[in-house]
Amino acid sequence: xxxxxxxxxxxxxxxxxxxxxxxxxxxxxxxxxxxxxxxxxxxxxxxxxxxxxxxxxxxxxxxxxxxxxxxxxxxxxxxxxxxxxxxxxxxxxxxxxxxxxxxxxxxxxxxxxxxxxxxxxxxxxxxxxxxxxxxxxxxxxxxxxxxxxxxxxxxxxxxxxxxxxxxxxxxxxxxxxxxxxxxxxxxxxxxxxxxxxxxxxxxxxxxxxxxxxxxxxxxxxxxxxxxxxxxxxxxxxxxxxxxxxxxxxxxxxxxxxxxxxxxxxxxxxxxxxxxxxxxxxxxxxxxxxxxxxxxxxxxxxxxxxxxxxxxxxxxxxxxxxxxxxxxxxxxxxxxxxxxxxxxxxxxxxxxxxxxxxxxxxxxxxxxxxxxxxxxxxxxxxxxxxxxxxxxxxxxxxxxxxxxx
Numbered sequence: 001x002x003x004x005x006x007x008x009x010x011x012x013x014x015x016x017x018x019x020x021x022x023x024x025x026x027x028x029x030x031x032x033x034x035x036x037x038x039x040x041x042x043x044x045x046x047x048x049x050x051x052x053x054x055x056x057x058x059x060x061x062x063x064x065x066x067x068x069x070x071x072x073x074x075x076x077x078x079x080x081x082x083x084x085x086x087x088x089x090x091x092x093x094x095x096x097x098x099x100x101x102x103x104x105x106x107x108x109x110x111x112x113x114x115x116x117x118x119x120x121x122x123x124x125x126x127x128x129x130x131x132x133x134x135x136x137x138x139x140x141x142x143x144x145x146x147x148x149x150x151x152x153x154x155x156x157x158x159x160x161x162x163x164x165x166x167x168x169x170x171x172x173x174x175x176x177x178x179x180x181x182x183x184x185x186x187x188x189x190x191x192x193x194x195x196x197x198x199x200x201x202x203x204x205x206x207x208x209x210x211x212x213x214x215x216x217x218x219x220x221x222x223x224x225x226x227x228x229x230x231x232x233x234x235x236x237x238x239x240x241x242x243x244x245x246x247x248x249x250x251x252x253x254x255x256x257x258x259x260x261x262x263x264x265x266x267x268x269x270x271x272x273x274x275x276x277x278x279x280x281x282x283x284x285x286x287x288x289x290x291x292x293x294x295x296x297x298x299x300x301x302x303x304x305x306x307x308x309x310x311x312x313x314x315x316x317x318x319x320x321x322x323x324x325x326x327x328x329x330x331x332x333x334x335x336x337x338x339x340x341x342x343x344x345x346x347x348x349x350x351x352x353x354x355x356x357x358x359x360x361x362x363x364x365x366x367x368x369x370x371x372x373x374x375x376x377x378x379x380x381x382x383x384x385x386x387x388x389x390x391x392x393x394x395x396x397x398x399x400x401x402x403x404x
Contacts, residue, residue, distance in 0.1 A: 002262070005140045008133040015186045016125050017144050019178045023084070024148030026174035029156035030091060030167055032233050032246055037164045038103070039234075050230050050355025052107055054348040057226070059111025060118065061344030068119030068337020069198050076124035076189045076333065081179050083116025088175035095168035113175075119337035124189055126324055126332055139265035139317040146254040146261075153247040153254070201334045211326040211335070213388060214275075215342045220381035221278070221315065222346030223354070224285045224374055228253075230351045231358045231370055232292070239295055248298060252305030257313055264313045274318045275392070279385030281315025284308070286378015293371035 006014070031053070038044040038052065071079035090110025097103045129137050159167035206212060228250075236245030271277055288307035295301050327335035354370060361369035 002140070002143075005133060005136050005262075008130060009137055010128060010130065011185075012128040012187045012189070013125065013137065015182065016121065016128070017141070019182060019186075020121075020141060021144050021148045022174050022178050022181075024145045025152045025155065026091070026171040028149045028152035028250070029159070030094070030171040031229050032250070033156050033160040033164065033167060034094065035230055035233055036237070036246075037160070041164070045359065046230070046234060046355045047352070047359050050351040052103055053230060053351040055104060056107035056111040057347035057351060058344050059108045060114035061340040061342075061347060063112060063115040064119050064340030064344070065202075065334065065337035066198070067115040067117070068123065068333035068335070068340075069201055070116070071120035071123055071333035071337075072201075072331055076120040076127070077182060077186050079120035079333075080117045080124070080186075081183050083113045083118070083120065084175050084179040084182065085113070086110075086116060087113025088172045088179065089113070091168060091175060092172035095165045095172075115337075115340075119333050119340060122320060122323075122336040123332040124186075126320075126336075127189060127329070128187075134321070135265055135269065135317070136262065138321050139261050141320075142313070142316050143258050143261045146257040149254040150251055150258065153250045157247050201331060202338075204331075205335065205338050208326060210388065210392060211323075211339075214322070214326070215339050217381055217384040217388065218278075218319070218339070218342035219346040219349070220377045220384075221282045221285075221319070222343045223350045223377055224282065224289060225312070226343075226347040226350035227289060227354060227374065231354050232289075234358065235292060235295075236301065239301060240298070245298075245301065249301055249305045252302050253309040253312070256306050256309035260309075261313050261317070264310070265317060268314065273389050274322055275385045275389035277318050278315045278322070279382035279389075281311040281313070281318075282385070283378040283382040284311030284314065286375045286381075287311075289374035289378075290371045293368045 009017070035046075035049050035053065038049045039046060044052075067079060067083065087110050090106050090108070090113055093106035093109060094103070097106055125141070155170065156167060159170060232249060233246045236249050239245050240248070268277065285308050288304050288311065291300075291304050291307070295304055323335055323339055324332070354373075357370040357373060361367045
């Protein structure tokens with residue numbers, strides 16, 4: 001299956017696969033250990049560390065629409081190069097921070113870099129991916145991302161155990177290398193300026209009510225997913241007594257996706273209810289996080305990680321491809337950028353409100369609190385996606401009838 005995906009992928013998609021691996025390696029090696037660095041070396045509270053991560057998250061997803069609109073106008077390749085370089089600058093800055101305001105500046109820089117390159121990357125990936133093998137190619141992207149996560153657990157744990165300074169420098173270097181790689185090898189992707197102003201793009205997107213509803217519902221998915229970077233590392237440290245628990249659950253999730261993602265995609269190939277698939281995957285993630293509140297051994301940690309991974313395997317590949325159902329081809333960057341608002345809000349709530357819930361649960365003795373909220377969110381997303389699928393189905397049937 002991997003050989004098939006590589007064969008049907010053009011050069012540009014292959015370059016994006018390599019870039020995605022390196023960027024996720026650099027990102028996941030740094031961000032989870034940043035929380036432990038702040039709460040350990042600088043004695044920050046979980047809530048305070050969560051606010052910083054929320055600032056980084058919102059700096060990225062909150063401005064991704066502007067990054068996507070820029071990519072539609074100047075070209076995806078140019079936007080990616082600039083954004084990856086800005087991200088590298090932010091990550092390098094973490095190595096030299098000692099004051100709160102310095103960490104905030106570094107977080108904003110790293111976030112803005114992502115705002116520039118992420119929608120451009122997704123738009124380029126969607127435009128360069130051929131129709132043949134499209135589902136498999138989008139699924140393989142999840143495999144690549146999680147392969148980067150697996151390697152990052154080794155790189156991150158080794159460098160963090162030596163000194164956080166080296167972890168920050170290595171992560172920044174990886175992003176700088178990606179900027180050069182894209183500049184040299186990625187084919188130029190011509191901008192398709194639609195002649196509208198940025199405000200015109202906003203008005204058109206907001207008038208697309210099903211797409212706006214889809215974006216809002218995804219806030220719940222990202223709330224659950226972003227627990228990987230704050231409360232899950234802390235919970236794993238409580239269970240195992242050291243940072244090894246972080247590596248264990250990340251490795252479990254990543255290895256499961258690496259070896260099973262393409263199989264799951266093949267099993268679900270005949271399922272046409274894409275929104276329900278996203279909802280079902282999110283519900284599995286919520287259930288796994290709820291069960292995380294009961295884990296006491298390494299075995300139960302692995303079991304919970306496998307359930308979380310399965311939910312992600314069902315939902316994630318479909319989420320990105322679904323955007324192309326809503327977006328005109330010449331505004332893919334803008335639509336992907338607007339869709340990132342779900343990650344901006346969901347991620348910020350996850351790291352700030354989620355961190356606060358963890359602290360409240362710890363102080364009150366009700367440690368199940370943050371995980372119970374996760375289960376409720378999973379249920380809410382499932383039922384919302386079900387309603388969205390049902391509301392779109394008659395329109396879909398009429399369109400097919402007209403085509404016939």
